[in-house]
Amino acid sequence: MSPFAKKTTWKFCFELHKCIPNSEIFSRKGVPLKKVVKQAISKSYTDLLVIHEDQKKPNGIIFCHLPEGPTAYFKINSLKFSKDIVHCGESTSHNPEVVLNNFNTRLGHSIARMFACLFPHDPKFTGRRVIEHDEANDEFARYFNRETTPKVLITMSPFAKKTTWKFCFELHKCIPNSEIFSRKGVPLKKVVKQAVSKSYTDLLVIHEDQKKPNGIIFCHLPEGPTAYFKINSLKFSKDIVHCGESTSHNPEVVLNNFNTRLGHSIARMFACLFPHDPKFTGRRVVTFHNQRDYIFFRHHRYEFKKEGQKAALHELGPRFTLRLKWLQKGTFDTRWGEFEWVLKRHEMETSRRRFFL
Incomplete structure (x- = not known):
């Protein structure tokens, strides 16, 4: 020095x-x-x-x-x-x-x-072994080791309007073992503490702008991480042509095209919202499909044709698209929390072929 x-x-x-x-x-x-x-x-x-x-x-x-x-x-x-x-x-x-x-x-x-040149040639883990080691020891490991059962709390911005409440009820239909909480004026950090004390494993907070849902915070409990997504192209069940009725069966979860280290973390976060064992008799499927860093959410049911050799998808709704804005270690703390990843469009989106998920 x-x-x-x-x-x-x-x-x-x-x-x-x-x-x-x-x-x-x-x-x-x-x-x-x-x-x-x-x-x-x-x-x-x-x-x-x-x-x-x-x-x-x-x-x-x-x-x-x-x-x-x-x-x-x-x-x-x-x-x-x-x-x-x-x-x-x-x-x-x-x-x-x-x-x-x-x-x-x-x-x-x-x-x-x-x-x-500062570091030795032989790291302790290389390639795929690093990812496997990280996943075996990350915040989601207890879920994938079947040590916890998902219990999800859904809440919204203070004094949310009718459309935001409607979106909360649509998510409640999709996610088993979920409950809706009217936040009113309670600070978000206090909501997190209450959710942890009542053994919730995940917290979803719906944000709104101009009386419409425009963002969602995913917070995995009790230790994080926390992610914020922008909501686009939201379509409720009643607005979808020939929309079917959802059932109470545990859905199968499809996580498609999450290829990077960041993508793996986000996919594991989505997986933690749903029970381990889907009930295939209900034929419900929840899909998170990543395409060019836009995550498309779809909720379907398989339908078999009379001859029994062909299957079709019957959409149950809702339908929307997510865009990751930031990922933070720990539970919600935008002032002092450590951000693992933040989208900076003008600095990071320099090539159409460069994707982060």
């Missing part, structure tokens, strides 16, 4: 030390940086990181690859320590997998290779 660094800079050094295997911290004091480089080379270090500070806080970092370079200087922004992150986990001593994403230019390739 800089000579005579303050407490916050030391703290940042220890955080980096946790992340980077085979790393050591050196108190520089008044030693010139060129002399530090020579000493590091003589002791066979392969990389040198120097933390700069301004106003007693880390504000920059020098990466120097040894013994011949190159050297790069980066500005540090939006620094958040582990203890300030909600529901932060404990680090282990295993070698991490390194993901270097979206370094597309010649300069980007050089920077990515510099970052890669």
Whole structure:
């Protein structure tokens, strides 16, 4: 770090030390940086990181690859320590997998290779094993291990209008073991606490704009995550031509075309709303179909033709489309919560062939 660094800079050094295997911290004091480089080379270090500070806080970092370079200087922004992150986990001593994403230019390739050189070659998990390990230990694991039974609470914006209530009742028809709660003026964080205390496993909050549903918050309980989706193209059951009547049978759930790590998380969140064992005698099917990051919701029943060799789909409604806006760790907390993913359209939607789910 800089000579005579303050407490916050030391703290940042220890955080980096946790992340980077085979790393050591050196108190520089008044030693010139060129002399530090020579000493590091003589002791066979392969990389040198120097933390700069301004106003007693880390504000920059020098990466120097040894013994011949190159050297790069980066500005540090939006620094958040582990203890300030909600529901932060404990680090282990295993070698991490390194993901270097979206370094597309010649300069980007050089920077990515510099970052890669900081970490050992043999991560503890690789490829599909990483996903399997994450899914076995994520917030949805208890549901997929059949340790919990879904119990869903559906609520809405304070003083919601008739159309929003109608949408809540339509969702209530689709999701077994769900209940509707009139929120009135109760703060959402208090609703989350009440839902956890009453053993609900999921919370759905319908937002409205101009007296119509325009968004939905999915909050998996008790530990999150929380996601917000924009609602488009909503069509109620009565507006669908030849719409059928729903039954109380547990539906089969179809999750289609969720291919990325983020997509897997969203698909698992949807799956947690429904009981494990569908009753196939009811022939009900709930489909979440992802196409170009738009999630199409459909609710059908299989119908068999008289000859018994062909089947058709009879739509039960409702029908709508979801667009993921953000995903947050933990339960609802837009002020202090840690966002895993946020849609920034003008920055992220640079190519028609790039999709996130």
